[in-house]
């Protein structure tokens with residue numbers, strides 16, 4: 001479904017990604033791990049068309065999407081829930097969700113809104129509240145709900161558990177498992193190594209802009225390299 | 234301070250409110266562009282002048298009443314603003330806000346000199362039979378063009394309010410104002426939204442120009458006087474706040490009218506700048522904070 005080949009990207013003079021290749025097949029959960037500054041968010045930004053790569057190729061559902069605009073990428077069903085949520089603080093909960101279907105799945109807006117409210121009853125209670133005044137956990141629910149409004153084929157989640165209490169982290173992982181159970185392909189970018197590896201089918205470990213480790217999640221978990229890549233030992 | 238009979242003061246307040254609504258309309262365009270693009274559009278005054286000349290030409294060459302000219306000028310100026318942002322300001326600024334500032338400044342100089350070359354520095358005006366008409370409201374006499382201006386300004390503000398609240402385009406504009414990355418990720422074309430916003434701001438100027446024309450002269454610098462007042466309103470109402478622009482306009486209109494009454498016509502604008510300084514000193518976020 002997603003094929004990334006030899007991606008090189010950066011900002012100005014600095015290179016962040018130094019030739020990254022990765023695959024996500026239909027119905028799979030793939031974990032992308034890596035310590036701070038490894039380049040995970042940069043990878044997501046390139047996939048979504050917000051950062052132009054210097055070289056390499058991204059293909060989605062068989063089509064080359066390298067160089068497409070963010071709107072064109074998301075119109076094809078590659079939806080990202082970004083790091084830091086990036087919800088619209090001045091809009092209320094309902095407006096945020098409705099804008100999730102600004103370009104895609106607009107015809108199913110009412111139906112999908114019901115579905116999101118069924119998944120996150122908390123959001124239904126707060127439809128008219130300005131998103132900027134939601135708690136961190138509620139904001140994360142809103143960000144995921146906004147992504148679901150676009151009926152993703154592949155959902156990229158960038159550190160969804162960041163800043164959540166242990167109980168909410170647990171809930172978040174349960175939710176991701178459930179979305180996966182409904183057949184959604186997910187690329188999960190996380191710092192929560194153990195929980196992510198429990199959940200994922202396969203995993204990649206990014207280190208200094210290149211994958212130091214890749215394979216089935218169970219193998220990556222047992223690999224002593226994991227500790228080294230993570231702790232920089 | 235001199236004592237005026239209450240009906241004179243009341244009339245001054247009423248006239249201030251009426252004029253203030255049109256000031257608010259000019260400020261609306263400025264505050265919307267600031268709220269969404271985060272820049273002060275220095276070409277706002279020149280674009281207002283251009284709109285006033287356009288309304289004058291519509292009257293002089295085609296015999297169109299200024300109020301009727303609103304209908305063709307709004308789409309024309311929307312398209313002009315859209316094009317200017319999309320084809321000139323956007324590409325020339327390459328995403329740097331400080332560049333945008335300089336580009337709009339450059340644009341205003343080009344526009345002003347073009348208008349000076351075409352229309353010379355003579356003042357022009359339209360002759361319409363209702364220019365001097367007054368409406369009796371109880372003990373007060375209100376100028377007809379100002380009453381029309383007040384009504385139309387409120388209609389425009391209401392339309393804009395509905396657009397920003399109820400339509401996807403309006404929500405996209407508000408979304409881009411605060412969260413560009415999030416907007417891009419839901420598929421909003423940020424460049425397009427910038428241009429639409431600039432177009433709306435310019436269209437507001439077209440309406441304001443048609444409302445002002447029956448009672449004001451046109452010359453190549455006329456827009457700047459209004460925009461200076463509009464800038465005070467934007468600061469007073471809260472940078473980027475749409476209701477703040479309208480309410481700020483009303484306040485400024487009344488202040489101008491009352492200081493004209495008590496201090497003499499030539500000092501009418503003095504009160505405005507006193508307010509400007511006081512707001513900057515004591516409430517720099519304005520009456521309505523910085524919401525878009």
Ligand SMILES: Nc1ncnc2c1ncn2[C@@H]1O[C@H](COP(=O)(O)OP(=O)(O)OP(=O)(O)O)[C@@H](O)[C@H]1O
Nearest residue numbers: 011014016034035036037038039040041042043083
């Ligand atoms: N807009 C930018 N301009 C310049 N450099 C940037 C920009 N964004 C990120 N970087 C740099 O790129 C490198 C990788 O950042 P990135 O955000 O991709 O890391 P990450 O793996 O997501 O880290 P974290 O786990 O902390 O989110 C960092 O060194 C960062 O400073």
Ligand SMILES: [Mg+2]
Nearest residue numbers: 040041042083
């Ligand atoms: Mg990151």
